[in-house]
Amino acid sequence: MKYILMMNSRKTGDEPLRGWSKQDFQAHCAFLMALNRELRESGEFVSTEGLAFPDQAKLVRAGKVGMPITDGVFPESKEFLASYCIVDVETPERAYAIAARGGARTRSYAA
Amino acid sequence: MKYILMMTGTKADFDWYTKWPKKDLEAQFAFMHAFNKELKDSGAFVAAEGLAFPDQAKIVRAGKNGEPITDGVFPESKEFLAGYWIVDVESADEAYKIAARASAAPHPPRNGPGGTEDNQPIEVRQVMSGPPEELLR
Numbered sequence: 525m526k527y528i529l530m531m532n533s534r535k536t537g538d539e540p541l542r543g544w545s546k547q548d549f550q551a552h553c554a555f556l557m558a559l560n561r562e563l564r565e566s567g568e569f570v571s572t573e574g575l576a577f578p579d580q581a582k583l584v585r586a587g588k589v590g591m592p593i594t595d596g597v598f599p600e601s602k603e604f605l606a607s608y609c610i611v612d613v614e615t616p617e618r619a620y621a622i623a624a625r626g627g628a629r630t631r632s633y634a635a
Numbered sequence: 636m637k638y639i640l641m642m643t644g645t646k647a648d649f650d651w652y653t654k655w656p657k658k659d660l661e662a663q664f665a666f667m668h669a670f671n672k673e674l675k676d677s678g679a680f681v682a683a684e685g686l687a688f689p690d691q692a693k694i695v696r697a698g699k700n701g702e703p704i705t706d707g708v709f710p711e712s713k714e715f716l717a718g719y720w721i722v723d724v725e726s727a728d729e730a731y732k733i734a735a736r737a738s739a740a741p742h743p744p745r746n747g748p749g750g751t752e753d754n755q756p757i758e759v760r761q762v763m764s765g766p767p768e769e770l771l772r
Contacts, residue, residue: 528684571682573639573762576762584758585738585753585755587735590736594731603714610684620695620703624698624702625701
């Protein structure tokens with residue numbers, strides 16, 4: 525079964541990664557690369573992507589003749605997807621265990 | 636450049652979707668199938684996924700010794716990712732044009748007969764290839 529693990533953030537100007545020291549950023553990247561490598565080796569890795577910051581996001585609707593109408597204004601409270609990882613695992617519990625490992629690192633930075 | 640096109644909805648939107656008549660669902664599936672095929676034929680298609688309904692979602696945090704703590708209760712107002720496409724295109728404008736097409740996917744009137752015909756908003760954002768090189772050195 526495939527599960528998607530999503531990391532969300534709010535548009536605060538102080539999103540995760542932004543304003544971190546280079547040392548913290550490198551530690552974060554090293555952790556994620558090691559986790560991704562481990563998931564590849566176990567055969568559970570499907571894909572992972574990191575997204576641009578929410579200030580780059582546009583909301584697009586089709587106009588009357590199908591032309592795109594873009595809007596870049598979002599409420600501060602809105603949650604944005606920051607990154608995700610898709611894993612292929614035997615049980616939901618295994619997906620939760622992987623999510624907890626990713627989350628543990630994030631939380632230590634948030635503290 | 637890769638862009639992600641995201642369809643999101645609140646719990647009310649998902650509840651509405653479960654009430655679509657069969658012919659509307661069939662029209663939507665046919666549209667998505669043709670749309671994805673066209674993206675594949677043009678070489679812009681990278682990936683597309685549809686997610687389980689939000690009542691299946693869990694928020695997971697690591698507990699004291701790293702074991703997962705799951706929580707399944709969310710506020711009514713929260714927006715959930717329903718599905719996404721990733722496309723590889725030359726410019727943001729190309730991605731917006733593709734998003735506008737997805738936005739115009741067929742659907743029954745919102746809030747039942749006589750409801751609005753609003754098109755689905757699609758959030759578009761670039762997908763990063765990796766962390767900035769200078770920060771990894």
